[in-house]
Amino acid sequence: GNLVMQSVDLGSLATVDGSLTISGNPAxxxxxxxxxxxxxxxxxxxxxxxxxxxxxxxxxxxGSLDVSGNAAATAINMGSLTSVGGSLTVSGNSAADPINxxxxxxxxGSLDxxxxxxxxxxxxxxxxxxxGNLDVSGNTSxxxxxxxxxxxxxGSLNVSDNPAADPINxxxxxxxxGxxxxxxxxxxxxxxxxxxxxxxxxxxSDNAxxxxxx
Numbered sequence: 001g002n003l004v005m006q007s008v009d010l011g012s013l014a015t016v017d018g019s020l021t022i023s024g025n026p027a028x029x030x031x032x033x034x035x036x037x038x039x040x041x042x043x044x045x046x047x048x049x050x051x052x053x054x055x056x057x058x059x060x061x062x063g064s065l066d067v068s069g070n071a072a073a074t075a076i077n078m079g080s081l082t083s084v085g086g087s088l089t090v091s092g093n094s095a096a097d098p099i100n101x102x103x104x105x106x107x108x109g110s111l112d113x114x115x116x117x118x119x120x121x122x123x124x125x126x127x128x129x130x131x132g133n134l135d136v137s138g139n140t141s142x143x144x145x146x147x148x149x150x151x152x153x154x155g156s157l158n159v160s161d162n163p164a165a166d167p168i169n170x171x172x173x174x175x176x177x178g179x180x181x182x183x184x185x186x187x188x189x190x191x192x193x194x195x196x197x198x199x200x201x202x203x204x205s206d207n208a209x210x211x212x213x214x
Contacts, residue, residue: 011035015163017062017130023047029072033058033126042086045070055099056080057112068092079103091115097141107131110155116139125149125169134180143187148172156200160184166209171195182207 008022016026016162022031030077031050032046034057042063045053049072056077061131063085064093067076070093079100087109090099097118097182102150108175110132113122117140124136133155145168156178159168163186176199186208196202204213 008032014038019043025049028161031055033044037080038195042066048073051075054078059083059103061085065089068171076100082106084108090113102126105129105149110134115143120144122146128152130154134158140164145169152177153177157181163187174198176200179203 003009010033013036015038017040017094017105020039020068021044023044023046024115025048028048028050031045031053032155037057040062043061043065045067051069051074052080053073053076059080060064060083062085065084066089068091070088072099073093073096076096076099080103081101082103083106087110088107089112091112092115094117096116097120099116099119102123105126106129107130112135113117114135115138119139119142121144121155122139122142123146125148128149129152131154134153135158137158137160139162141164142162143164146171147167149172151172151174152168153176157176160181161184166189167185168185168188172195174195174197178200180199187197188207189209191213
């Protein structure tokens with residue numbers, strides 16, 4: 001391990017044909033890969049002490065993307081990211097707000113956005129397709145969850161235990177290959193699933209403020 005390394009600056013690196021991994025560097029307080037636009041393989045940033053994680057220029061990740069367990073990170077910037085070929089995991093970043101993924105449109109595998117307990121809004125408004133499972137749960141401070149363009153989830157959809165969220169926008173959703181679970185979102189008032197025409201099963205429960213389900 002790199003026990004005393006405090007920063008990683010890859011600002012001049014533009015492309016990575018394979019994978020890029022930054023993990024287990026306990027003194028690391030800044031990760032700057034703001035020049036990288038494309039990663040052919042996996043991108044992993046896990047278990048660091050970084051307060052800032054800047055991946056603002058990355059547009060595509062061919063493999064999987066995992067940004068998790070970075071408990072000190074107050075900002076995670078992936079604002080240019082449009083597509084992930086594999087799975088996308090952003091979880092357990094307990095201080096992060098904002099988490100910027102506003103340009104994201106497609107995830108080939110599963111999307112796990114969970115346990116980010118400080119994030120105030122979740123903007124997946126450009127995402128149209130998730131190939132695997134979609135899990136948005138345990139984001140206890142999120143007041144807005146926007147998935148307005150989402151049409152298709154190949155696996156299961158779980159939107160649970162986001163107690164401050166209202167609205168939760170899934171108005172374009174038509175197809176879910178597995179189960180749909182919307183549970184424990186105690187502040188949400190209206191749920192619009194009016195375009196959903198295919199799902200393995202549907203469980204809408206313990207959303208204490210819901211007054212209408214369309």
